[in-house]
Amino acid sequence: MNEKQRLESQQIRQGNSPDVKSETNENLNRLKKLSSDELISKYFQTTYEPPNLKKARSRRKKDVDIHYDFDIPLEMKAAGKGKKFLIRTYGCQMNEHDTEVMAGILTNMGYESTDDTNEADIILLNTCAIRENAENKVFGEIGHLKPLKLEKPDLILGVCGCMSQEESVVNRILKKHPFVDLIFGTHNIHRLPTLINEAMFGKEMVVEVWSKEGDIIENLPKVRNGKIKAWVNIMYGCDKFCTYCIVPYTRGKERSRRPEDIIQEVRHLAAQGYKEITLLGQNVNAYGKDLDIDYGLGDLMDEIHKIDIPRVRFTTSHPRDFDDRLIEVLAQGGNLLDHIHLPVQSGSSDILRVMARRYTREDYLKLVRKIREAMPNATLTTDIIVGFPNETDEQFEETMSLVEEVGFESAYTFIYSPREGTPAAKWEDNIPMQVKKARLQRLNALVNKQSAEAMKKYEGQIVKVLVEGESKKDPEVLSGYTERNKLVNFKGPKSIIGEIVEVKITNTKTWTLDGELVESVVEVN
Numbered sequence: 001m002n003e004k005q006r007l008e009s010q011q012i013r014q015g016n017s018p019d020v021k022s023e024t025n026e027n028l029n030r031l032k033k034l035s036s037d038e039l040i041s042k043y044f045q046t047t048y049e050p051p052n053l054k055k056a057r058s059r060r061k062k063d064v065d066i067h068y069d070f071d072i073p074l075e076m077k078a079a080g081k082g083k084k085f086l087i088r089t090y091g092c093q094m095n096e097h098d099t100e101v102m103a104g105i106l107t108n109m110g111y112e113s114t115d116d117t118n119e120a121d122i123i124l125l126n127t128c129a130i131r132e133n134a135e136n137k138v139f140g141e142i143g144h145l146k147p148l149k150l151e152k153p154d155l156i157l158g159v160c161g162c163m164s165q166e167e168s169v170v171n172r173i174l175k176k177h178p179f180v181d182l183i184f185g186t187h188n189i190h191r192l193p194t195l196i197n198e199a200m201f202g203k204e205m206v207v208e209v210w211s212k213e214g215d216i217i218e219n220l221p222k223v224r225n226g227k228i229k230a231w232v233n234i235m236y237g238c239d240k241f242c243t244y245c246i247v248p249y250t251r252g253k254e255r256s257r258r259p260e261d262i263i264q265e266v267r268h269l270a271a272q273g274y275k276e277i278t279l280l281g282q283n284v285n286a287y288g289k290d291l292d293i294d295y296g297l298g299d300l301m302d303e304i305h306k307i308d309i310p311r312v313r314f315t316t317s318h319p320r321d322f323d324d325r326l327i328e329v330l331a332q333g334g335n336l337l338d339h340i341h342l343p344v345q346s347g348s349s350d351i352l353r354v355m356a357r358r359y360t361r362e363d364y365l366k367l368v369r370k371i372r373e374a375m376p377n378a379t380l381t382t383d384i385i386v387g388f389p390n391e392t393d394e395q396f397e398e399t400m401s402l403v404e405e406v407g408f409e410s411a412y413t414f415i416y417s418p419r420e421g422t423p424a425a426k427w428e429d430n431i432p433m434q435v436k437k438a439r440l441q442r443l444n445a446l447v448n449k450q451s452a453e454a455m456k457k458y459e460g461q462i463v464k465v466l467v468e469g470e471s472k473k474d475p476e477v478l479s480g481y482t483e484r485n486k487l488v489n490f491k492g493p494k495s496i497i498g499e500i501v502e503v504k505i506t507n508t509k510t511w512t513l514d515g516e517l518v519e520s521v522v523e524v525n
């Protein structure tokens with residue numbers, strides 16, 4: 001924490017503000033009429049700084065500080081004894097992994113986890129700001145939790161994750177949901193014990209959101225969700241500033257972890273028997289650019305390639321920084337799987353330009369050709385946005401033709417959603433919702449068709465499946481993913497959960513495969 005941040009958080013702690021949590025409905029109506037500044041000064045001393053998207057945009061040259069000395073303050077070490085926590089996670093893998101860190105911190109404070117809101121002493125909503133509907137879900141959930149909070153005043157209700165980095169969200173919670181006890185940002189996770197302490201013993205809502213990028217804290221505890229697959233952060237933040245995207249504001253500047261710290265974590269996971277890791281970053285291809293050594297994602301993957309862990313994935317790739325060195329390393333195969341998620345966003349060079357993606361349709365297709373030459377069997381998947389401001393029918397058709405040309409086997413498809421604070425939000429969102437929906441429908445029909453065709457090719461083949469557990473629909477059936485990320489359902493003994501087995505595909509569907517276990521187990525622990 002720097003001096004300014006320390007002062008800010010002290011000011012919140014020491015603030016003699018009125019009790020936000022016990023505002024009556026009558027007062028709430030008055031509050032709704034106040035401006036953000038009036039609200040802030042009502043609740044906090046004037047020096048308190050709310051999150052600020054403009055500030056979050058700044059990228060300082062300063063080196064990132066790496067800390068290896070995280071510890072839970074003595075007075076909080078047993079604060080959770082006999083108590084339970086529940087974390088609801090929205091959004092991407094980054095948030096899922098942050099939840100594992102928060103679970104680790106809470107567990108180290110003595111809390112136990114629960115799935116039952118009625119049992120929980122602390123509930124955290126780890127939120128996503130990527131599209132408006134993601135935010136609406138969270139506000140809906142805050143509303144659902146209100147009666148529980150009123151019934152159990154000692155319950156600590158916290159909002160964290162990407163939405164808490166947005167000033168409009170913090171103001172809306174202050175105004176409309178003052179029963180929330182705690183709001184903290186994506187750079188403040190390591191401060192959780194102290195913030196809980198403040199929420200437990202203070203009267204006012206605790207808000208701590210640092211808009212500027214955080215340091216890297218290496219030794220945070222984690223409770224991983226499962227013993228088969230694990231997330232490994234290789235970098236934080238994003239500097240790409242695609243014009244529609246809120247992530248560079250909510251996650252700060254690109255900060256790469258030191259290679260030796262990542263490799264140590266992967267070795268440790270291998271020693272614990274994990275079968276698959278996914279290297280995580282918003283733009284993993286920029287890995288290493290901010291380090292003081294000449295070292296990139298290709299070099300990192302090359303080292304991880306030699307570690308005895310059966311499967312290594314990485315996400316998300318940005319086409320712009322996908323270099324030849326990485327392709328060469330991936331082409332070695334082994335534990336480096338040849339499934340590449342390569343978001344294209346649009347097939348029109350003009351739309352890509354206004355999205356600030358910094359590549360053209362032709363650049364993207366050239367990269368795909370290079371990848372296919374080096375890895376002829378690689379599976380490519382993507383993300384696409386439809387209905388970006390001013391997107392014409394012709395430009396949308398270019399997206400359709402690119403999807404066909406590349407032959408994506410699946411795609412996450414989205415209707416453009418303006419995000420306050422991003423450049424695109426200032427442009428008129430001028431494609432009617434009906435048109436956006438019609439485009440999305442056509443695109444999805446094409447993606448589904450391509451997915452079904454890709455699946456058909458597996459009929460009669462034997463694939464390697466990492467068995468993750470019982471299928472969600474039928475406990476008699478096991479399920480797991482192939483190397484190319486296809487979900488396979490098949491019958492087999494529970495004892496093979498966590499193993500990589502061979503399965504013969506007997507039936508193919510649009511998104512999943514059915515098969516029969518081939519008796520020999522490929523890898524046994």
Ligand code: SAH
Nearest residue numbers: 244245282316343383384385414415416417
């Ligand atoms: N870092 C990754 C993706 C992060 S967000 C990348 O650059 O590829 C996941 C996806 O959400 C994006 O790829 C994009 O397709 C979509 N997305 C981001 N902002 C959006 C917005 N404002 N409206 C609709 N979709 C959006």
Ligand code: SF4
Nearest residue numbers: 238240241242245247
């Ligand atoms: Fe958002 Fe673009 Fe960064 Fe991906 S690369 S997180 S889409 S700004």
Ligand code: F3S
Nearest residue numbers: 091092128129130162
């Ligand atoms: Fe959402 Fe934040 Fe991830 S906005 S997609 S949770 S980085």
